[in-house]
Amino acid sequence: xxxxxxxxxxxxxxxxxxxxxxxxxxxxxxxxxxxxxxxxxxxxxxxxxxxxxxxxxxxxxxxxxxxxxxx
Amino acid sequence: xxxxxxxxxxxxxxxxxxxxxxxxxxxxxxxxxxxxxxxxxxxxxxxxxxxxxxxxxxxxxxxxxxxxxxxxxxxxxxxxxxxxxxxxxxxxxxxxxxxxxxxxxxxxxxxxxxxxxxxxxxxxxxxxxxxxxxxxxxxxxxxxxxxxxxxxxxxxxxxxxxxxxxxxxxxxxxxxxxxxxxxxxxxxxxxxxxxxxxxxxxxxxxxxxx
Ligand code: SF4
Numbered sequence: 691x692x693x694x695x696x697x698x699x700x701x702x703x704x705x706x707x708x709x710x711x712x713x714x715x716x717x718x719x720x721x722x723x724x725x726x727x728x729x730x731x732x733x734x735x736x737x738x739x740x741x742x743x744x745x746x747x748x749x750x751x752x753x754x755x756x757x758x759x760x761x
Numbered sequence: 762x763x764x765x766x767x768x769x770x771x772x773x774x775x776x777x778x779x780x781x782x783x784x785x786x787x788x789x790x791x792x793x794x795x796x797x798x799x800x801x802x803x804x805x806x807x808x809x810x811x812x813x814x815x816x817x818x819x820x821x822x823x824x825x826x827x828x829x830x831x832x833x834x835x836x837x838x839x840x841x842x843x844x845x846x847x848x849x850x851x852x853x854x855x856x857x858x859x860x861x862x863x864x865x866x867x868x869x870x871x872x873x874x875x876x877x878x879x880x881x882x883x884x885x886x887x888x889x890x891x892x893x894x895x896x897x898x899x900x901x902x903x904x905x906x907x908x909x910x911x912x913x914x915x916x917x918x919x920x921x922x923x924x925x926x927x928x929x930x931x932x933x934x935x936x937x938x939x940x941x942x943x944x945x946x947x948x949x950x951x952x953x954x955x956x957x958x959x960x961x962x963x964x965x966x967x968x969x970x971x
Contacts, residue, residue, distance in 0.1 A: 707828060714828055716836050738927050740807070744814045748835055751814060752827040 696726035698735050703743055721747040769884065782938045789865050794935030795877070796926035802870040812864045819863055900970060925955075 699705045705722050708714040721729040729747040734740070744752040769777070785793040801808045818824050885891040896902060897911055905914045926932040929951050931940060937956070940948020 707824070711825070711828075714832060716832065720836075738930060740801070740811055742811045742814045743818050746831050746835070750831065750835075752818070752824075752831055 694723075694726075696722045696729065696732055698726075698732060702731065704731065704747070717747060768888075778938060782934075782942065789869070790863075791865065792935070792939035794931055794939060796923070796932035797935060798870050798873055800927065802867070802874055805867050808864075808867045808870070812866060815864060900966070903970065904966070929955075 696702070696705070699722055702722075705718070708717045708722065721732075726732050730749040731741050731745055731747055734745070742751075746752065768774075782793045785791070818827075882891070896907060897915065901911060905911045922932075926935075929936065931948065931951065933952075933955070936945075936948040936951040941952055
């Protein structure tokens with residue numbers, strides 16, 4: 691069966707990021723190129739909601755990299 | 762004598778729209794989409810929260826480190842256990858991550874909205890048609906009556922336009938300018954739908970009003 695890719699892959703900045711490091715391709719294998727319907731980013735796009743770059747497919751947020759470091 | 766006729770010449774209008782679309786892209790790195798900008802403008806807290814959540818992600822090395830940590834947290838040893846081949850054309854060390862584009866701040870959206878109104882004012886002034894009045898013209902008056910009823914109709918029309926643009930994921934600028942210029946199938950289809958409907962409705966109204 692032909693694998694189906696997320697229809698938003700071309701515009702998704704995380705897909706582009708997953709593409710350039712072998713280590714990160716596990717996200718593509720588990721979400722973008724497989725069951726993209728369970729990707730929280732995809733679900734938000736379908737609902738017409740804003741998708742922050744920091745939102746991962748599993749719904750977790752990347753840490754706030756711009757926040758001042760705690761001592 | 763006015764500097765411009767009542768309506769701008771079509772070619773000049775096209776050039777102005779192209780300049781705004783291109784200028785927005787070159788200035789912000791994002792495609793023009795007025796309904797989306799307006800929606801974000803009307804949700805200032807959400808817009809600022811999103812901008813905060815993306816702080817620092819424009820630093821591609823910091824983003825790479827954060828992604829690596831998130832990958833380990835999600836897949837644990839799995840990501841090392843399954844040695845994936847590097848993507849086509851990428852060495853084992855990988856390539857730098859693509860730079861992310863910062864979101865325009867809420868204030869920039871407010872400036873854009875203000876400039877949209879100012880542009881209309883300037884255009885009307887240059888064409889010598891600037892006037893302030895509280896009715897929506899004779900055609901609208903004949904179709905929907907005058908006074909408060911016409912205002913309710915106008916409000917309902919605005920709500921429908923807002924609903925439609927959010928549902929379709931764009932409006933005449935997002936789909937019509939940014940999408941069609943990139944030959945995006947969804948935008949081409951959306952533009953055919955809304956422009957086609959507008960032309961048909963105009964012809965129908967012209968017939969009714971004749
Ligand atoms: S599945 Fe999610 S992460 Fe992958 S391309 Fe689609 S929206 Fe982006």
